[in-house]
Structure formats: C-alpha cells, structure tokens
Amino acid sequence: VLAARLVAAGMRVTCLEQGAWHDPAGFPGPTLGYERAMRGTWSPDPNVRGTDADYPIAGDDAEITPLMFSGVGGSSILYNADWCRLRPSDFRVRTLDGVAEDWPVDYAELEPWFDQTDAEFGISGLAGDPSLPPTPPLPHPPLPVGPGGRLVAAAHDRLGWHWWPGTNAIDPAACVQWGTCIEGCPAGAKASADLTHWRRAVAAGADLRTGARVTRVLTDARGRACGVEYVDRAGRSARVDAGVVVLAANGVGTPRLLLLSGLANRSGLVGRRLMVHPFATVAGVFDDPLESWVGHAGPKIVSYEFYETDAARGFVRGAKWSLGGIAGPVGIALAGWAGWGDGHAGAMRDLVGRTMSWGIFTEDLPEDHNRVTLDGELTDSDGLPAPRVTYAISENTRRMLDFHAQRATESLREAGAHTVHAEVPVRASGWHLLGTARMGEDPETSVVDRDLRAHDVPNLYVADGSVFVTSAGVNPTSTVVALAARLGDHLVAARRNIAVAA
C-alpha cells in the first residue's frame, strides 16, 4: 500500500522481503490434503512451517502463539479477509474508559484513508452498519450469508442484538467459494497485498527483492538512517542505501529489527506492550445440514452487540464476533468434539456441515510485561537472534473472554444449536501482533510520532501494527493499511523536507 503510493509519485522504492512470491495456483485449498497442509507446510505458525524464509519464535513464555506468514503480501496471504475498521471509541480509551492511553490520531482523521483502502482492496459488504459512523457504499455487495448465518441472524433479531452481514476483502467476481481462504485463496479472489498492490507497484518500478532478510538498519554519524543490511538466501550479505527507511515487519519482526539495530528505543518501549487479541471460539451444532464448508472462510455475519464498554460487566472494553462455518472434517476431528475410537464416526456425521462458530476477538490492553525481546540462544537460519515473545492474558481480558463466550453460547442456543463447544482462549490465535513500537506525541512514552516517524531517528518510519496504541477488538488489517496509506501520502507530501543522511 505504501510502496504503491510512493512509486506512483515517482519515488524510488526498494523493498526487502525475506519470503518469496506465491502463485495462487499453488495454494493447497483444492487438494484433498489441504487440512493437513494448513497444519504443516502452510501453517500460520512459523515454528511449525520451519522454513528458511521464516524466523523461529521462542514462545514458551506466551499464552498465545504468535502467527504470521513470510512472503510477498505477508500475513495477508493466509488471513481470513475479515475486514473491519477500528471504531471511534477505540482511539479514545483513556478519555472514555480511563484505561491505557488515547491515540494521537482519531477516527475522523483516518477516515479518508479507510475509505480509500476499502476501495483499493475491493471490499464486499453492506454500508450502514450502525456500529460504525456512516461510510460510503462498499465496492461490492455482501457475500452470501448462507443458511447458518440466516439462522443466527434471526436469533439475534429475536434477542434484539446487533448483527450485520460480514465485510470481507474478497472479490465476488473471482470467488468460487472454496472455503479455504486461510490457506491462501486458490482463485486469487482474496485481496492479499501481493495481488492488490505489489504487482502494480513492481510494474510501476518498485524494486522488490525476495529472499532478502534485513539484519539491521544502518545509521550515519548524525543518527540518521542511511539504509539497511540484508542477507540473501545464498547467504550473501548486501546493503541498500536509502534516504528514508520504513519498517513493515509486523509487531514481532519490527521490534526485533529495532532491537537488533539498537535504534529508536529512548522510551524503552520497543518490543513492550504487545497485544494479540486473545481469541475464543464458540461452536454450535445444529440438526439441519448447513453446508458449513461452502463459501468464504471470513464472517458470514458479525456482531458488535457487546463491543463498547459496560462497567456492569466487570471489565472494560469489548469484543467483536465473526460467524463462520467450520470447513473440513479433519479440523472438526482434531478439535476432539467427536472423541476418538468407537463412536467417532457417528459423532462426526452429526458435526460435519452442521457446525457454525462465533470467533470472538477481545481487546487486550497494553501492558509492559507483554513483550518481544531477543532470545539469548535461539537463532534464525542466518544466525540472527530469534525474537522471544512473552505474553500473559490479563484479568480484564479473561473476564471479557468468559462473558463473551457465555453470550455467544446464548446466541447459538437461540439459533437452535443442540450442542455448543467453546474453546476459551484458543492458544494458536496470535494473528494480530500489535503495539510494540507504539505511536504518541511524547518521545519518552512512545516510539514513533503521529506520522509514524521514529522519535529518535528522523527518517525512520514504521508501517505495521506495531504502532497501535491500543488494540481495539477488531481485526486490524483495515486500520494497518489505512495508516500505511496515510504514511505514504505524508512521505510524498513531505519528501523535500525529510532530514536524510548525508
């Protein structure tokens, strides 16, 4: 998103990506083994994939497993395309709820870039959701809600609870409902950044080097960034000189690079205040066949009924729910709901195609002890220290998880589910890696300023979820790309005034 803006303005851009391009035709969705592949070769857990394009993560101190993907398009290759903006209150948690801190930007300021990136990613959905300020019409109509979604929507209507058709970064003209979005879309219908922006950026002149692992950011004698060093997959070291350096390596990779470089850490907050959206699933089993493997893997419907703070619940902030079908039988079997041994086959007949699940994204608040550091022993394939992730779920978040799981159970029971299975929290759910290079006005209490520029290095920027001040309770991709688009426009406008290295 950022590179496309810069090259379109005539700026020279070199991007270093440790992974490779991936052809959608090679994604495993259409194969019989796709469910094994998503837990192996195509796992979102770099420790499971274990390829040289990934760095390992020391995660034994983390209650939630960090997930990511290395390749052109980054983690959007394996994301669920669940597309939602932060809500206005998400930028004002100190003012409204007396916790954490307000962002230095607000919803109104980001709104133009939300709208622009909705268009660039070709979002499908229905404008007018009252959980959000009014928006322009979205590029495409909502995707089918499906029989399970209709059941739960009707239940929420009876309960008087909010629901809305899901908003998905999926092109309906290309989607053929494989239902395997999170293994990479084999139809190329999912708006991953390799498809939506990188091909265009490269065609316009961006120099994208794959298999290039940045080892550190270089600075000159005056403390200005002057480029980066990297290692290619043949083990050769190289250097790229640059007037401006932007890190976009996610909430684990970016603090790792800053720590490896010894930069931008006057506040001591590089790597601290990691937030990951502790996630729960509540799955309802219905009598009727719902063909719950058909269609997009992202939300059929969403609910923001319990998103905003209600002090009577015993915690602050809230969570967004996304309703999806559970696709194949391997995932259902491995969930353990059917048991093993005698009785497994009969139980599976009652589960497969008849199970809908609420995914619950809770807002965890920033805490200094949740952090990314450099591990003292584990290294990547180039010998660089691996990140160590330390993360514990807070009491506020535990109460939130329990409350929402109970309400989601009520939702599915009202919809007719005869059995409900809850997993609270889901350990392997650390998709959203946020807060480890937070933005703020004060250099003593933040890493980057409101323009995403490092306080300590005047031409070093961060364009990923690291800059989030608080996590909100929604999928962050829409906000990450809106911030990146805003940064792109800022860099183009300020290009003559940025202090670069000599």
Add this chain to the structure above:
Amino acid sequence: MTDAELLARAAAALLPGGPGAPAVPSDLPRPVAAALRRALDALGAGAEVDALGDAERDALLLVLAAAHYADPGVRAAVGYPGPRAIDLPPLPDARDAGLEPLLQRVRDRGPTYRATSPSPRTASSQ
C-alpha cells in the same frame, strides 16, 4: 514393526473402521515430521497412544485424521464432499433477501458506536 504397521495399529485404536493403513506423508514440515518420528518410536517401544506427549500425539492425530478423511468413502459417510469450486450466485444473494426486515430493525435501533469529540488536531483542520 514398520512405520506403516505402527500407523495402522494407532489408526485401529483411534479411527476404527477406517480405510486401512495410512502412509507417512513426505511433505511434513521438519518440526511435525520430528514429532511424528518420536511418536512412532514410542509406539514401536510399546507405548500406548494416550501416553504420548502433546506434540507427538498431535502429529500422530494430524497424519491419521488427514489420511482417514482423504478417503472418498469416509468423506461420503460423514457427508463431506471435499473442497470444490462453486460459482457465487448474483449478489446480493436472493436467498438473503428475507433478512432485510431484520436488518431494518438493527438500523432502527440507531447507532451503537460511541461518538467521540475530534482530537484538537482534527478539529483544527476541519
């Protein structure tokens, strides 16, 4: 016992009535393959499936379940056709048209987001 025989023995205990002995997949990532190797070695030494560690048991279950549910007969028995391409209907989906009165009731309840006053910087730019 061979790996195939060990897998067949485990499959008989965990997924009785399956289509036969699964093979060890050749495309497992290193960490999963290593856990499976440890599981098979433990089974070969006489361990029961329930006595395996979490990582070893998970790797074994993954391989067995994936092989089991790749069999067309097993998939048919549980009513799963396998992944397939299905064209989307014209959107908005006519089957969802009945939801419009429900959506209208959501709209009628009014905004649920908390409006916030603009930050000083946003306010000054408006």
